[in-house]
Amino acid sequence: MEETTKRELVLSINGERRSIVARQSETLLFVLRDGLGLTGAKPGCLNGDCGACTVLVDGTPIKSCMMLAIETVDKDITTIEGLDDAPIQHAFVRHFAFQCGYCTPGFIMNAHALIERRPNADEATIQEWLESNICRCTSYQEIEAAVKEVLEAKKAKPTDP
């Protein structure tokens, strides 16, 4: 039944070309996790409500449970595994902005995109971006401190990568 709907997909993930055979109805999240072993993106609701599966597609944070893998062909996908020593990772560690760590990859990817895309984000913008992820352990105050610290640092040194 399924075999006929499977096809090979070549995806560009974290700067590498990865080839995978998947059902056409498979979500990006499923393919990343079960097909490619990239388990950093987490399933939390499979309904786009919690944000734990957030990855970047052409730099835009996307809930990977809401996108088919097939839609990402020819697009650049960045997962938490592809984030290389980003300032937001350091800030999360410094500010104790996670506890159990399950929502963390999604939160970090979303926050990273915010910092890259909206370095001058005001309060309302920060909230609009980050309210799409749920964290159940922290109070969000720690995450807020981490994100704002990186935004401030970026403003102070705008040429810094």
Next chain:
Amino acid sequence: MAVGKSIIRKEAWDKVTGRAKYTNDFKEPGMLHASLVTSPYAHARILSLEARRALAAPGVHAVVVGEGLPLTGEDMRDRPPIAVDKVRYYGEVVAVVVADTLAQAEQAARLVRVVYEPLPAVGSPREALKKGAPLLHEHLDRYEKNKTTHPEPGTNVAHRTKIRKGNIEQGFAESDVIVETSVSFAPSDHIAMETRCATAEIWPDGTIHISASSQSPFMIKKLLHAYFGEETGKVIVHTPLVGGAYGGKAPVQLELLAYLASKAVGGRKVSVWNSREHDMVTSPVHIGLEATVKIGATKDGLFKAMEILFLFDGGAYSDKAIDVSRAAAVDCTGPYHVENVFCDSLCVYTNRPYATPFRSFGHCEQAFAIERAIDELAQELQLDPWEVRRKNAIHPGHTTPTQVRLTKSNVGNMPACLDRLRELMHWDEWQRVEVDAYTVRAKGIGAGWKTSTIDTDASSGVILTFNSDGSVNVISGVVEIGTGTKTVLAQIVAERLKMDVDQVHVKMDIDTQTTPEHWKTVASRGTFMAGRAALAAADDAIRQLKDIAACVLRASPDDLEVGFGRVFLRDDPAIFLPIKDIAYGYKFPNGNAIGGQVIGHGHYILRRLTPLDPKTGAGKPGPEWGVCAEGVEIEFNRRDYTYRIVKAYAVIDAGKVLNPKAALGQAMGAMSMGLSFASREGFLFDKEQRVLNPQLRTYRPIRFGEHPEYIVEFVETPQIDAPYGARGIGEHGLIAMPAALANALSLAAGVPLNKLPLVPELIWRTQKGDSYGSV
């Protein structure tokens, strides 16, 4: 050296880089997947179950049903792991389909045909206790149970805890005023971001390999023995990092299904992983409550008597709900001195998802009742609610409701917490102000205390192994559920061994075959029990290091000290041996050797705890009572009944803060959870007790930007036999939050708000009266 510092959690970089692995991240080729078939009714007879079409579907290996399975339950065995004959809650498992892929299992699950005959559903504890209410368990008298469980056959009462202290009639007779308050809230959920997951595999030699996102890996062994007769030595449970738990992963449920599923497919590895919807209703939930509190007091607000009725909504099966109802009774008065106490705490069966511990274990629930009643008493007497709490605050010399005498060590400093809260909140400046025509600002407070109510023989063990570079590995059965306890254990070990905490490595995963047991990672007892075990293990290692060094240095072990990576002479540290040279034994220049790898071990068992007397409740449930005082400041809009939580405060007696930033995180996270629960969480049931909002879109926890400013301080009153005096702090931030929010909003809106969640509609309805139209 390490204690008292904000050491970064050991697994921090794994968690920010995606390397951290949770149960469902471990996949292997050939692993089978299960899908749960669940009941669409809350109460119904199962007339037939037809699985033929499902079994014929592509990839399907087995459909597991409930017939012939033993009943399960930790205190009383009332729950079939898979329903037979009857379903008792919406979402209850009626069959488990096992297939090659999850997609195949899910597709086949839809082909299982179950014919039900709906029965009248019982929707709340009060309804369940009415004469003539449908019985959930007709054979309550036949269930196997432990000695401390007291069901009432012929009713829906699974257990009743009685607290009888002093003379309640006399207490009320001595009172100038008696205030009675009733509160209620429906069951809700933990919403750990990682939904529960378990895998099981049975090897040809009979060993059972379970992986589980669980707070209780060691309990899984015991229960597989108790329910299915498996030898505990043959059950090996692996628990990696756990993605949030909050009590919800203390019960054992999916593990049993995975085990049964694996058995059905010849022992192959099967994964059972909850969808969010199943995780919310099929797996155990946060308990609901209906309570009535009667406080008798003098004119100046001194408590003389408390009569309390807790009706806990245990849902369809009693499992851990019995314990929750008992824990609430144990501390039923809140952190106040009351000489005359009469409390009945019931765990009541209803046709709702079954309940289990939720962070604070019955205490945020009971505190909501007590603290609302205290505010109503203060209003009645026209006294400052802070003054009333301060006047009655518990302190050493008093006795608890279960008649334990409190000492300077076994209770935190309640007055100090209240005093500091008053300063932090600028309580005396204002409590309610009208900012403009519509906007009101108001403050509310509450206080809480908690002891653990866990098994009287709960124990914890720690093993320390040394590496040849002189560093140490800490192996403990505490599950890293996000609390950072394992990092704190590393700090404790580093402190005792006087070494750099970077040289202390932590084994995060649990493997019950090689990890010493920690009873369960619950009840804010990780740091206390495992910490004591870690200290004992460190002392054991120190003794071994000294013995080896004594031989080499030709000195008595008594004259040696261990620290800074060395064993040295106390009176002349220049004479020393590096630990790395003796961690694997010492080799003399001529090749002779002594010692061997240094392996320290230690354990701790709770002492002198007793079960409660069934008639009076007298008994010692836990080693110490931590205390807290909390408050919130809100801005309420009188026009549309919305509000904003502006600030949230907590002052917690931590005994000793071992890791300041981690402690703050625990307190603030718990406060956030309490505010989220109180302000917006709760299951919505239809008349047939079906859950209408088992999704994060319709059940909406607090999100970024909705959080208030958090202000947290710690008081430090050491518990003298705890590691460095530290008390449990993982739960206290939550305890008084719902009550404080309700108190603030009641003051703002001018009506008593005694239900949760405190959504604008509830406030509007309460103010306008139930008859005022409908939406």
